[in-house]
Amino acid sequence: MTQIAYLAPEIPALSETFVYEEMLALEKRGYRVQPFSIRRPSNPAKDQEVLAEHIIYLYEHGFLGNLAYGLLRLPGFGRGTLQALAWLYADILQCGIFKPGTWKLAYQFLVAARLASHLKKLHCTHLHVHFAHVPTQVAMYASAMSKVPFTVMAHANDIFERGMLLRQKAERAVKFLTISEFNRAYLEGLGLPLDKLRVVRCGVSFEMSPHRSQSNNKPVFRIGTLGRMVEKKGMDVLIRAVAALRDKPYALELHIAGDGPLRMELEQLVQELGLRNMVIFEGGLSHQNVAGWMQDLDVFVLACKQDSNGDMDGIPVVLMEAMSQSVPVISTNLSGIPELVIHQLTGLLAKPDNPADLAYQLDVLIASESLADKLTTDAQAHVLNEFSQDVNIGRLLACFN
Numbered sequence: 001m002t003q004i005a006y007l008a009p010e011i012p013a014l015s016e017t018f019v020y021e022e023m024l025a026l027e028k029r030g031y032r033v034q035p036f037s038i039r040r041p042s043n044p045a046k047d048q049e050v051l052a053e054h055i056i057y058l059y060e061h062g063f064l065g066n067l068a069y070g071l072l073r074l075p076g077f078g079r080g081t082l083q084a085l086a087w088l089y090a091d092i093l094q095c096g097i098f099k100p101g102t103w104k105l106a107y108q109f110l111v112a113a114r115l116a117s118h119l120k121k122l123h124c125t126h127l128h129v130h131f132a133h134v135p136t137q138v139a140m141y142a143s144a145m146s147k148v149p150f151t152v153m154a155h156a157n158d159i160f161e162r163g164m165l166l167r168q169k170a171e172r173a174v175k176f177l178t179i180s181e182f183n184r185a186y187l188e189g190l191g192l193p194l195d196k197l198r199v200v201r202c203g204v205s206f207e208m209s210p211h212r213s214q215s216n217n218k219p220v221f222r223i224g225t226l227g228r229m230v231e232k233k234g235m236d237v238l239i240r241a242v243a244a245l246r247d248k249p250y251a252l253e254l255h256i257a258g259d260g261p262l263r264m265e266l267e268q269l270v271q272e273l274g275l276r277n278m279v280i281f282e283g284g285l286s287h288q289n290v291a292g293w294m295q296d297l298d299v300f301v302l303a304c305k306q307d308s309n310g311d312m313d314g315i316p317v318v319l320m321e322a323m324s325q326s327v328p329v330i331s332t333n334l335s336g337i338p339e340l341v342i343h344q345l346t347g348l349l350a351k352p353d354n355p356a357d358l359a360y361q362l363d364v365l366i367a368s369e370s371l372a373d374k375l376t377t378d379a380q381a382h383v384l385n386e387f388s389q390d391v392n393i394g395r396l397l398a399c400f401n
Helices: 014-028 058-077 079-095 100-121 134-146 166-172 181-189 235-244 263-272 287-294 317-324 355-367 369-387 389-399
Strands: 003-010 032-039 126-130 150-154 176-178 197-199 221-226 252-257 279-283 299-301 329-332 348-350
Touching (some): 003 100, 014 032, 058 100, 079 100, 079 166, 126 134, 134 150, 166 176, 235 263, 235 355, 299 355, 317 329, 329 355, 355 369
Parallel strands (some): 150 176, 252 279, 329 348
């Protein structure tokens, strides 16, 4: 049975459910998957205890432990160590020897020796890496040492904000994958080799929910959003949009699920805008409860925007999940989102960081039951054909060879 290794920053993280969902889908297709994680997740998925028992955490042994282990194991990889050392030397020169962050590559090189040892011991035939920053830096050196080929899946922050050595990573990988045509064009513009670039979506694993007709004859219109409470999710923009609609001839409730560093700030904004009776903070949700939560909504909104560091979402899987549950979606015209949410066809799009335009799109949707029905029907078809897990696992496996 083929043994595939997976590496990501934090497994099983609640904010990166697509990683372990993908691994589970591969196992259902008859592959053995060995998960590796750079570190333990700070906010783990509580419904993945069985998976967590099999994860090997690379940074778990501390700096001195990885230093000693790496120096001890490096000679055993022979020519592989020489290849990895040549890459490390070239990478340090490329990044600039006087930049403090550059020398983290040397530590990641030593951690790679631990990963390479496991890859050889477990007879892994391929290494797949989620996120093109630290995990890929460890993975490429481990690949050189162990002679196990690797592929990379790039998402958003790892290329827009932390895009280090991207061209070199693509040249060394079997394929350099990314989640959107927007990202592919961006990477092409950076000079990454075209023959290595492929688009593979983070497929949605939810069963499609039967279509349900929308009705605006209800006492309260329920708006939902779900995500980590960070700047790029635009939850402050959504709260302001709801405030702009408070005098409309319909009642609104905004249900915010998730948690994060901006929670207190968002709660304060709700207080300042006088929305305490309209906004409900529901806290974190386990992945297994998301579909049921979504089915109680009249619209799902994700007001994505570019944050102050230049980071932005790629194509959030949570939008696919809402579309799969026959919930109309509204998001923003940013990054790869219009590839999923096609304005007036599979959802509505507002201008990023624009509460007035977001309020307008909400008002349009609330006013038209026929539009909401059309959007949900076309959205499900689009998700099924382009963003389903089954379709994209097939695309992924084709890149492993």
